[in-house]
Every structure is written in structure tokens, then in C-alpha cells.
Amino acid sequence: MNETLKISLPFYIAIFALFSSMVHGAQNLNPAPKIKIAVSTTPLSAPVYIAKVKGFFINAGLDVSILEIDGGDQCFTALQTGKADMATVSNSVIMFNSFEHSNFEVISSFAKSDNDLKIVSFKQKNIRTPHDLRGKTVGVVKGSASEYFLHLWLSKSEIDIAEVDIKSYFANELPIVLEQGKVDAISVWEPFAYQINNSNNDIEIMNTKGLYNFSFNLIGLRDNPVLTSTQTLGNHRQIKQKVTEALNKAVRFIAINPERSQLILRRHLKLSQHFIDWVWQDYTFELLLNEPLLSSVKNQAQWAIDRELVPQENPPDFSKIILLD
Structure with a gap:
């Protein structure tokens, strides 16, 4: 009996070693795909941050890293220049860039808000309505929801955009140029509207809630x-x-853990709970690709064509960019 055990033990060890090497060899042959996502530093990107922190990407068999960038317009640039494999962008960024690029597609919409974009000015500028912007200078992020939102607000009161002097900046520059007096107002998304409001008591934020359903x-x-160099199209x-x-x-x-989700955002984006409370009620997190998103992008495209902001000939086929569920 003892002799049998002495003979069997080395045998079992050898079998285990062989099995272990086969398993590890298989893992090395099929490593988790490495994906880099360019993520706009806004609470609207919450699902991406939470999927990373809670291990949902790892559980799905993906090795995901996050490249944090201020603004979806720059996230799109990171995608096109090969710095990222995927990117978070607004529906306006999709629309504007589809006139120049046909090599991308929408994977999913995951967040929306009807109050994330805001028109901000100083009270002494006496800007309360779109009419007050006549002859004034407004800072926007060209080719983004910021620009489209300003046009929407002006169009609501039938104000010709030609009556307003528009200056283009990066999103993080807008609060600075407003404070420096280089512009009279800015069209900006969160958290920049909150930041400037929190740092100055003399700020005027226009009542524009519900004007534009902004999706991320x-x-x-x-x-x-x-993604395709070592993998098939099916993969x-x-x-x-x-x-x-x-x-x-x-x-x-x-949906189940809003407070824990907010804590993750606060830690990663270095946000205050006061800011989270400021924006959270305006956000809806939902995963979908549907007709409203497609219609929104088409409507924005027609607006951009009518105002000669994009080429008028050969408009993109958005049904090939936004593949509906």
C-alpha cells in the first residue's frame, strides 16, 4: 500500500504540472483583449467608470484602460488618431464628425440629460434672453453640443446667428475666457458651468432646462x-x-446603488458631493440604440446643412453609423 503511494505521488505531480502548463499556455494564447477608451471627464461617463471600478469589464473578459479627456470632441480625436479604441461622445459630436469621417459607428448610448448644457454669463452683462446676445461675443466648443445648443437657444427666439460673434475654445478654456472678459457668455456643459458658478457669486445661468436632450x-x-489585427471579425x-x-x-x-455610484465618481473625477447633487437629478442612465437618437442626429445634421456649417452635398447615411437595436 505504501509502495503504491510512493509510486503514484510523482505520477500525480507530473500530471498536475502538465495540466497546469496546458491551462496557462491556453491563457497566453488567448489573452484578454486590451481596449483603451477615451472617456470625457463628466458624470455622464459614470457607466464607463463604474464598469471599470466594479470589475464588469474584467468579468466580461476584457482588459480595459481609461484615457481621461476634457470633452467628447477631443475624445473623438483620440479615437481617430489611434490613441484610443473607443470613445465617449455626445450626439452633436457624432453629427459634426460624420461629415468628415465614415469609419466609425455608435456602439451604444448610455446616458442622457436635458439640463447638462447651459448658457452662462455674469449678471452685470445683463444677459437674460437670447435677444440680449445681439452684438455680444459668445464662447463655444466648435463641432460639439456646445455650438448646437447655442444655436438652439437663439433659434427659439428667432435670433440670427450672424448677430452674435462666436469664438471657439476648448471646453476647459471657456470658464477662463469668461472670467477674463474675452467673451460675454459661454455655452458649456457640466462640470464647467458648476465650477464657474461655485467660484463666483455674480454668475447668471439661463433657464434652458428641457431645450435640448443631450445624449452620451x-x-x-x-x-x-x-481589435482586428489578431482576431476575426466575429471576435x-x-x-x-x-x-x-x-x-x-x-x-x-x-440604479440600485446611486450613492455608491456617486462615491466612485467623486473619487475618480475629484468632484464634490455638492456638484453631484447639482447634476444627478438631471441624468438618466440607460443602455440603448433607438430611433430618437437617430432622429436627433438627423435633425442636427439638417440644421448644420441649412446654416452651411457642414458640406451640403453627399450628407452621411446615419443609419450606417447608428445601428438600431
């Missing part, structure tokens, strides 16, 4: 060389599906 979306390149689709599944888990986590 995840986009990727159709033929991303990083490429599977990766996007896995990313979507991880985001869906994050959305459910937000």
Missing part, C-alpha cells in the same frame, strides 16, 4: 486595427458586445 454615447472604429463583434454587456451591468448598478 460610446463609439468605435468599424475596422479598428487594434471584433464579440468584443463590442462584451463592452456593451459590462456597461449594462454598470447601468443596473447605478
